[in-house]
Amino acid sequence: MHDLVLRAGRIVDPARGHDAVGDIAFSDGRVAEVGTVTTGARDERDVTGMIVTPGIIDLHTHVYWGGTSLGVDPDSYAKPNGITTVVDAGSAGAGNFKGLRKHIIEPAEVRILPFLHIAFPGIFALSRLVNRGESADLTLLDCQACLEVAREHADIVVGIKVRLGRGGSGNSGIAPMEMALEVAEQTGLPLMTHLDYPPPYRPEVMPRLRKGDILTHCFRPFPNSPVAGDGAVQADVLAARERGVIFDIGHGKGSFGFETAMTMLGQGFLPDVISSDVHALSIDGPAFNMLNTMSKFLAMDVPLVEIVRASTINAARAIRLTDRGTFEPGLLGDATVLDIETGTFTFEDVVGKTIEGSQNFVCRGAVLDGRWWH
Structure with a gap:
């Protein structure tokens, strides 16, 4: 039985x-x-x-509730949305990773797998009132500390995380990515790279991404958009896909635009992975949750099977898991x-643009x- x-x-x-x-x-x-x-x-x-x-996998979340200002409670988020695996996208660094494991991952019902942030304190100061890029001060980045924690917790750490751009790294340029790549290479793990407003600029970032590395926020609006001024997909973006870089939506508060998305989709460039980037500043909109993010792709006429693929097996493969994502x-x-x-549903992106859809998950x-x- x-x-x-x-x-x-x-x-x-x-x-x-x-x-x-x-x-x-x-x-x-x-x-x-x-x-x-x-x-x-x-x-x-x-x-x-x-x-x-297969159980939905949200590849980009922030669930270090109580340990960081941007964390949301994992079970309260996952259960009503039918998410069976949430991946924490680098909320914790080497300095506070044990707290994430003991106080969040181990007690949770939902499966949680984390990326480890190259910055020692993780994403420690992102809130409605305070926004301090954790990689803006290079003294907070230590390759050896990150490497040691990644090895100590190799049973759950699925990758290394870095946030680049004016929000995540201030004027540090490409240096945080180079440091994160060094740890990723030593551990054999993928690197998840966040890119927001320049500096650095997309052409500095894209060539450094290796096969199996993840560019999150891949359909972000201008600037650092993957779409050129003439509407074509940027050549360095196409080259990255050709060599096996994984493109992840990571909707969030500021990283998904309908104009970019519809241009990319119109040229046959589907994301590899759909994820919410849900956190304290995006859970009340415009991302809301994983199902809302998936529904936006229904509204943009992406076939159901491709939405499911990007939310299950592709997410599992992005973090090199072979035990989930399919009903084998x-x-x-x-x-x-x-x-x-x-019915009639209104969906909003991060710059306030809305589209109407007739279906909602x-x-x-x-x-x-x-x-x-x-």
Whole structure:
């Protein structure tokens, strides 16, 4: 007997090329069967008419609640949105990482995996009233300290994080990225790079990104936009994709523009990963949450399967995980149950531009570790 069976849902699993109505069973915290499940279960849920996807992974969040000014509570955020894995995008650095692990990651119900910030204090001063770039003072960046903590917590650290630009690094130029890259190379981990207002400028950043590194905020508005003045995708952006750089939305408070997005999509440049960059300043808008961010791509006519791909298997692969993101039997028993509401919905980007959409994702439930979680 299985622990849980979801009955008669539309199972959308892009990693396996699967999109069909069927059942999915979970046993011992793992995916057990997909298709027509004849075995009974201790818990059965009828999800007729709903969409069942592998557990949604939000690749860019800030959940060091109480430890940083920008943190949100991970379970309160994840559970109503059906997110089964949240990735903290560098809230903590070497100086406060143990607190993130002990006080947030270990007690949480949702799965949390962190990037480690190259800056010793992490993102320590981002709030409505105070904004101090953690990489503006290079004395706060120490490669050795970062390396030691990355190695000590190698069981959960999925990458190194750096924030570049006027907001994240002040006048430090490209130096914080070079330091973060050095640690990433030593650890064999991907680098997630945030780029906001210059300096530095995009042409300095893009060539340094390696295969498997992640450019977050990839559809940001001008300046440092990936779109040239003539509407073409910048050549260095195309070159980065060609060599395997991963492009992540990271919506947030200031990093997603409809004009950029629709231009990129119009030229066939889909993001590899859709993520919210939810934090204390974006959770009340314009990002709101992962489902709202995904719904914006519905409004821009991105096919459902591509939205699910960018929110599940592509996110898992970006942080080199092979145990989730798809319904392969034997993998982690995580799933998200979604519905698509129809009506008239207004979506807003970070510069105040709005578009109308006729569809909106809503969460009807989730499965975490093979059990109903909602």
